[in-house]
Amino acid sequence: MPRTHKTLPRLFVEMPLSSGIEIALDKVQTNHLINVLRRAPGDNCVVFNGTDGAFLAEIVQVAKKLVSLRLIAQTSEQTPANDLWFGFAPIKRLDYEIQKATEMGAGIIQPVITRYVQNARLNPEKLKTHAVEAAQQCEVLSVPDIAPEIEFDTLLAQWADTHGDRVLIFCDEAAALASPLDTISRLKGKRLGLLIGPEGGFSDDERERLLGLEFVVPISLGPRILRADTAAVAALALIQAAAGDW
Structure with a gap:
């Protein structure tokens, strides 16, 4: 797959993904993105769920223990599941x-x-x-x-x-x-x-x-x-x- 937005943090989420929607990260992902990686509202990341491909996302809200992301556009189509x-x-x-x-x-x-x-x-x-x-x-x-x-x-x-x-x-x-x-x-x-x-x-x-x-x-x-x-x-x-x- 092409290395699109390779410098951005990548996060695996377990929810449906599509352009334009907002999703909320869990506490562990919020801590990693905000406290470990020091990202802030307006910054970008890439999210994927194993079924819908990868999406460029923007941090739109940071609360005490919750981050909301807006999905901007799909950056990679989903690859077929490996059979090995x-x-x-x-x-x-x-x-x-x-x-x-x-x-x-x-x-x-x-x-x-x-x-x-x-x-x-x-x-x-x-x-x-x-x-x-x-x-x-x-x-x-x-x-x-x-x-x-x-x-x-x-x-x-x-x-x-x-x-x-x-x-x-x-x-x-x-x-x-x-x-x-x-x-x-x-x-x-x-x-x-x-x-x-x-x-x-x-x-x-x-x-x-x-x-x-x-x-x-x-x-x-x-x-x-x-x-x-x-x-x-x-x-x-x-x-x-x-x-x-x-």
């Missing part, structure tokens, strides 16, 4: 992993509880906040959906019912070294998902389960052992380069 599913075993740096998945074009983000997960306590609202922050910073218009956490075995058992013909890619540390680009290129045009394991990787049983499923495609990420968050960025980049929107 990104499943990850929760790690300590949840914010980083979700932000990077959002930046890299994941459309659905879902925590998957595997055997070696060390950070099983999840706050869905925080996960959404991380995705929204990344979307605001990187001019992403289609904010990914945060799906409820799911157990590894349940995910695989329900895959066909939930995901249909989607192919699931997983990064196999024990796979023979081979070009992941060649493997992923053969999947171009198919609906794709990516599953990233936790610190410590998948258990032997989990790996064998994955390798025994027809809808699963393993890839190698090279001779080095990568951290889970690094592996996520590397694999997402490969997918977008070989079979995605790059």
Whole structure:
């Protein structure tokens, strides 16, 4: 998408948007815009909601804990929702992993509880906040959906019912070294998902389960052992380069 008004603050709002209307920001957004960014009446920002595109807005009123914006004009049309599913075993740096998945074009983000997960306590609202922050910073218009956490075995058992013909890619540390680009290129045009394991990787049983499923495609990420968050960025980049929107 064109980088329109790239120097202005961008805010995600959950309400319908159209030119000429006025909208009110919530307390958190008001504090960020007025107290953190030091904006005042007459200043501009860009707002988006994930469905109506992006709009140039003007601050028209600042009350104690409330800001009103007038939408001037649409600056970007809504981009199609991304279809790439990104499943990850929760790690300590949840914010980083979700932000990077959002930046890299994941459309659905879902925590998957595997055997070696060390950070099983999840706050869905925080996960959404991380995705929204990344979307605001990187001019992403289609904010990914945060799906409820799911157990590894349940995910695989329900895959066909939930995901249909989607192919699931997983990064196999024990796979023979081979070009992941060649493997992923053969999947171009198919609906794709990516599953990233936790610190410590998948258990032997989990790996064998994955390798025994027809809808699963393993890839190698090279001779080095990568951290889970690094592996996520590397694999997402490969997918977008070989079979995605790059």
